[in-house]
Amino acid sequence: xxxxxxxxxxxxxxxxxxxxxxxxxxxxxxxxxxxxxxxxxxxxxxxxxxxxxxxxxxxxxxxxxxxxxxxxxxxxxxxxxxxxxxxxxxxxxxxxxxxxxxxxxxxxxxx
Amino acid sequence: xxxxxxxxxxxxxxxxxxxxxxxxxxxxxxxxxxxxxxxxxxxxxxxxxxxxxxxxxxxxxxxxxxxxxxxxxxxxxxxxxxxxxxxxxxxxxxxxxxxxxxxxxxxxxxxxxxxxxxxxxxxxxxxxxxxxxxxxxxxxxxxxxxxxxxxxxxxx
Numbered sequence: 001x002x003x004x005x006x007x008x009x010x011x012x013x014x015x016x017x018x019x020x021x022x023x024x025x026x027x028x029x030x031x032x033x034x035x036x037x038x039x040x041x042x043x044x045x046x047x048x049x050x051x052x053x054x055x056x057x058x059x060x061x062x063x064x065x066x067x068x069x070x071x072x073x074x075x076x077x078x079x080x081x082x083x084x085x086x087x088x089x090x091x092x093x094x095x096x097x098x099x100x101x102x103x104x105x106x107x108x109x110x111x
Numbered sequence: 112x113x114x115x116x117x118x119x120x121x122x123x124x125x126x127x128x129x130x131x132x133x134x135x136x137x138x139x140x141x142x143x144x145x146x147x148x149x150x151x152x153x154x155x156x157x158x159x160x161x162x163x164x165x166x167x168x169x170x171x172x173x174x175x176x177x178x179x180x181x182x183x184x185x186x187x188x189x190x191x192x193x194x195x196x197x198x199x200x201x202x203x204x205x206x207x208x209x210x211x212x213x214x215x216x217x218x219x220x221x222x223x224x225x226x227x228x229x230x231x232x233x234x235x236x237x238x239x240x241x242x243x244x245x246x247x248x249x250x251x252x253x254x255x256x257x258x259x260x261x262x263x264x265x266x267x
Contacts, residue, residue, distance in 0.1 A: 020225035033234070035211060062224060066217040070210050072183045072232040072265075079218065082194075082225030 004028065008091060008105040017083055017109040025053065025077045025091055025103075033069040052094045053077065057107070058087040069096075083109050151208040155244065158204060158217075164244055164252035172243045172255035181235045181265030186215075188243040188255070190227035194220075200227035202246040208256075209239035234265040 005028040015021050027050060034047025049069040055062045063079050081089070090104045149157075155164070173187040192200045199222045205215040215233045227245075235241070242256040 031234075033211070057223070060223065062221055064219040066219075068212055068214045068216065070207050070212055070215040070234050072234055076230075076232060077216075078187075078228070078230035079220070080224050080226035080228050082223055084223070 004093075004099070004101040006091070006093075006101070006103045008089060008103055010089075010105065010107070015083055015109055016111040017085060019109065020080050020082045023055070023079050023081045023089070025055075026074070027093065028074050029095070031069060031071055031073045031075060047096060049096055050075065050093055051096045054092045055079070055081070056090045056092070057081065058085070083107065085109070148211055149213055151206055151213045151242065154204075154206060154213050158244060158246070159252050162250075162252055164254035166255065167245075167253040170243060170245050170253045170255040172241070172257055174241045174257050174259050176258075177260045177262065178235060178265075179262055181237070181261040181263055183232045183265070184235050184241075184259060184261075185230070185232050186241060186243075187230040188228070188245075190245050190253070192227045192247075194222050194225055194227060196222050197248070199248045200224075200245055201248050203227070203229045204244040204246075205229070205231070205233065206242045206244065207233055207235050207239060208242055210234070210236050235259060235261045236265065237261050 007026045009024040011022040029050050030048055031050065032045050032048040034044065036045045038045050047069055050067050053065045053067060062081055065077065086108050088104050089107055090102060092102050094100045169191040171189045174184065178184045186205055188203055188205065190200045192198065194200065200220050202220060203218045206213045207215055216231060218229045220227060238259065238261045240256045240258045242254060245253040
């Protein structure tokens with residue numbers, strides 16, 4: 001799996017077991033639509049965008065997103081998640097060029 | 112592949128099963144090197160199978176009235192739902208109704224989300240309506256839409 005700059009942020013930072021927390025996922029990605037002309041070369045910049053993001057917690061799929069090129073560059077995605085015990089949140093994402101990436105975050109509820 | 116033929120393939124995929132249309136879209140679009148040109152009507156039909164979505168106050172769509180920068184338009188959609196195994200929001204779809212590819216994001220949720228909410232930022236090529244289509248676990252579809260005025264188009 002390749003490397004791509006991304007970040008998972010959980011809000012609030014301290015939470016209890018069973019609490020519903022906000023999950024922010026951010027990726028550095030150009031999200032090229034395939035319709036933009038490079039101003040220097042005059043050529044169309046090929047489409048290059050994240051097309052799928054999967055959020056898994058302790059082996060269970062929480063959210064699965066199909067993403068299209070209309071999403072802004074360096075996208076941010078916000079959803080919610082109900083904390084069910086401690087574990088690892090794994091975000092797997094792919095792009096239309098066949099790239100596959102993963103980002104994970106340890107989750108430790110207190111109380 | 113002609114748009115009509117593409118749409119025919121999609122419609123037969125819808126007849127087979129609810130899960131397939133999204134996968135067919137993904138499979139088909141991988142073949143195309145260029146932009147995916149889908150109209151709002153085509154996208155709606157592919158997801159609802161022709162079922163009429165209802166306008167509902169349960170679906171709260173938040174977009175700016177005026178977007179100074181069409182490249183980064185924030186969209187938030189929140190749906191009133193208990194998110195239990197018997198009653199939850201299955202999916203939230205966001206559309207930019209006048210973009211070349213109207214589809215922005217299809218988020219498939221589960222009761223484990225706890226709350227039915229999705230927020231992101233999208234590109235709008237010009238002034239248009241942003242629509243959110245909500246799929247409920249009971250098979251119902253809800254819709255909410257709002258117009259966004261775009262001063263500088265965001266599609267490059």
